[in-house]
Amino acid sequence: MTDGRLDPEREEALHALEDEFSALFARVRRMYLEYAARLAPGLSPAAYKLFSAIAAAGQARPSELSERMMADKSQVSRMVRELEGHGLIERMPDPADGRSSLLRPTEDGLRRLTAVREGDEQRLRNSLRSWSLDDIRNLARLLHALSSGETP
Numbered sequence: 001m002t003d004g005r006l007d008p009e010r011e012e013a014l015h016a017l018e019d020e021f022s023a024l025f026a027r028v029r030r031m032y033l034e035y036a037a038r039l040a041p042g043l044s045p046a047a048y049k050l051f052s053a054i055a056a057a058g059q060a061r062p063s064e065l066s067e068r069m070m071a072d073k074s075q076v077s078r079m080v081r082e083l084e085g086h087g088l089i090e091r092m093p094d095p096a097d098g099r100s101s102l103l104r105p106t107e108d109g110l111r112r113l114t115a116v117r118e119g120d121e122q123r124l125r126n127s128l129r130s131w132s133l134d135d136i137r138n139l140a141r142l143l144h145a146l147s148s149g150e151t152p
Contacts, residue, residue, distance in 0.1 A: 038116045040086035046071075047079040051088050051105065055113055059104040061094060088112070 006014070029045070036048035053068060054060050060068075066076045080103060083089045088109035094100040105113070128136055145152040 035116050039112055040088065043086060044079070044082065046075075047082045050076065050079045051083050051109065051113070054083075054089055054103050055105045055110060059092075059102045061097075061100050061102060063100065065103070083109075 005011075032045035032048055036043040036045045039048060039051070050065060050069060053065060057064075062073065062076050062080060065071075065080075066073045069076065071079075080089070080091075083103075084091065086109075087106060089103050090106050091101045091103055094102045142152050144150075
């Protein structure tokens with residue numbers, strides 16, 4: 001339509017998609033709450049997400065994490081202290097920048113993270129067991145396009 005409104009069918013489809021995303025995000029938030037508690041009692045879900053990012057990268061600077069997590073440096077600093085307090089990460093001097101440090105997961109932290117996530121891959125596989133390979137590939141392709149701002 002030329003006045004900026006969408007046709008009713010498209011509007012309805014977009015509302016349905018928004019509803020599904022809301023449900024998915026709520027489920028992910030619950031998952032982060034559960035995983036954080038299993039990783040270290042009292043750990044915040046935000047710190048769990050930060051720890052996951054550090055573990056995935058192998059090591060990272062706090063400034064990189066702040067940018068990646070779209071969080072204020074002071075928030076990242078508090079979460080780093082929280083993770084250190086739980087023995088999940090260790091801080092090392094950054095050889096490339098003496099003013100900064102590198103954060104890396106401890107062996108115990110990685111072991112605990114693996115235990116927390118155990119079974120999730122299997123749950124996803126079980127959920128998608130009856131899906132066709134084309135449907136799985138299409139979902140991955142469409143989610144990538146949506147997250148990157150591309151047109152599928």
